[in-house]
Amino acid sequence: MGPPFGPPRWVRHWETGPAGRRTGIAGLPWASTLVVVVIVLVGSRLAERMQPDRVEIDALARTLMLAGSLVLLWRHRFPVPVVCAATATVLLYLGAGYPYGPVLLTVALACFAAVVHGHRVAAWSALGALWAGHLLIAHWLYRWLPPAGDGPASWGEGLGPAAWMTAVLAASELLRAKRQQWAHVRAERAAAQERRAEEERLRMARELHDVLAHSISVINVQASMGLALLDSDPEQARTALTTIKSASKEALGEVRQVLDSLRTPGDAPRAPAPGLDRLPELVEQAAAAGLTVTTESTGKVRRLPPGADLAAFRIVQEALTNVVRHSGSRTADVTVAHTAEGLRLRIDDAGPATGGDAGGSGNGLAGMRERAAALGGTIEAGPRPDGGFRVEAELPLTGAPRPQQGRERPEQENERREHENERREQEREAHERREEEGTP
Structure with a gap:
């Protein structure tokens, strides 16, 4: 067969x-x-x-x-x-x-x-x-x-060859139609396989981005602090180097886990995927980078599915990384709300922005939206009316993915980014004017 x-x-x-x-x-x-x-x-x-x-x-x-x-x-x-x-x-x-x-x-x-x-x-x-x-x-x-x-x-004898020729053409056309059907099925199967491979590549890219962006941001902050304090405060510089060593070791471990899943597809990972139970580690890493994070949990805490737990962890991790890299604030508030429908996350920082990419460079925000969309959830990220930046995520624990809610059309995405850039520019100009005037 x-x-x-x-x-x-x-x-x-x-x-x-x-x-x-x-x-x-x-x-x-x-x-x-x-x-x-x-x-x-x-x-x-x-x-x-x-x-x-x-x-x-x-x-x-x-x-x-x-x-x-x-x-x-x-x-x-x-x-x-x-x-x-x-x-x-x-x-x-x-x-x-x-x-x-x-x-x-x-x-x-x-x-x-x-x-x-x-x-x-x-x-x-x-x-x-x-x-x-x-x-x-x-x-x-x-x-x-x-x-x-x-x-x-006799003319009747010509009917035999005509019937024979008709049968030949009918059989040929039938096989031709079957051949086209088989080719169509093969093309659909190849397209589906290519889509699955593309989705897997995007998943790996998001995972590597989240791991590396967070760890390298911490390393960058600590390296700058260590260089500044190398002569005046060697002990504090030693602490910064210790933090760099710890962050780099953790990043290497997570990257190795992602690469192992590429080399041996289908095998169980050697280490469990991170989840919200590691939120205290994120707080400690943010503190090592000079960021004070307060966390709050509401609702009845329950065990999350692995996919939702990992997505929630990565969203919080990326949001805190963006605060470290793009915000002038040294504080951030993380709220984890367990509801009957699912999980709601909110990450706030007081701002102001320190560059044109306040809130994220675009890849991180896009990765967060894709993670939420894969679970049928949504992400809202943008400047707050009273200043600063807010990331809100809703992750339902049941239901099919709704890609349309997690993705925007190109023109909508461009319009949103232009609006965010204008808000950031206004915040930065206001901050510079306040510094020039000497007002807080």
Whole structure:
């Protein structure tokens, strides 16, 4: 049996077109062609005994039968010349007065190959020429062609060849339609596999971004502090270097875990995925970077599914990383609310922004939105009316993903980013004016 939704083995050779077929003599369909040769030669001898009024098979008849059969070796590479050559040899064979028989099988196979490979006009034309030639030989040219003394055939005898040709074309068109259906199924399967691979690549990219952005931000802050205090306060510089070592070790461990899942797909991870139970570690890391984080939990705490737990952890991690990198505030508030519908997260900082990318560079926010959308949730991120920046996430614990809620159309995304940039610019200018005036 063939693969699911695919062609059976006995017709798989029809699937390969001229571009994908091997070159040289090894790529030719020798087995099927030799079977046709045997059927035509042996079957014609039997037909000769049943049609004593026809011309006996001689060397010329065998040559025509061999030529019409052996040309089928190239029926997949050159279907149009082959169907023309097969039709011509059969017309010469019939015109020479030899007995009717399996010689017509060569035209049937040639037309079959031509239709399957998309040359329908050539196949229909070849069968039309064969039928017209047969009528001419049987009703007009018989006077000048062997056997001697042969009379005109009855018009009813022409119905047999017409029915035979119709059956050949119907079978060819049926296989052609099946071939197109198989190709469509294969294309859909390949597209689905490519989509799954793309989703996996995006998931890995989000995971690496969240891990590296957070850890490198902590390392950058601590490295700056260590350099500044290296001479004046060596002990504090040593503390900064210790924090750098701890953050880099943790980042290497998480990156190794992500890469291990790429090398051995399907295997269980060596370490559990992070979740909200590691929120105190985030607070400690933020404190090491000079950020004071207050946390608050409301509602009945319950065990979260692994996907929702990881998404919640990464969202909080990315939001705190953005506070460290892009906010002038040294404080942040994290609220985790457990509701009947799911989980609600809110991360606030008082601002002001310290650069044009306040709140995030875009990749982090996009990653948070994709994580929420994968669970059917939403993310709202933007400047607060009283200053600062806020990230709010809602993660339902049940229900199908709603990609439309987590993704924006390009024009909406551009408009939102322009609005955020304008707000950040206004905040930065206001902050600079207050510093120049000496007001808090």
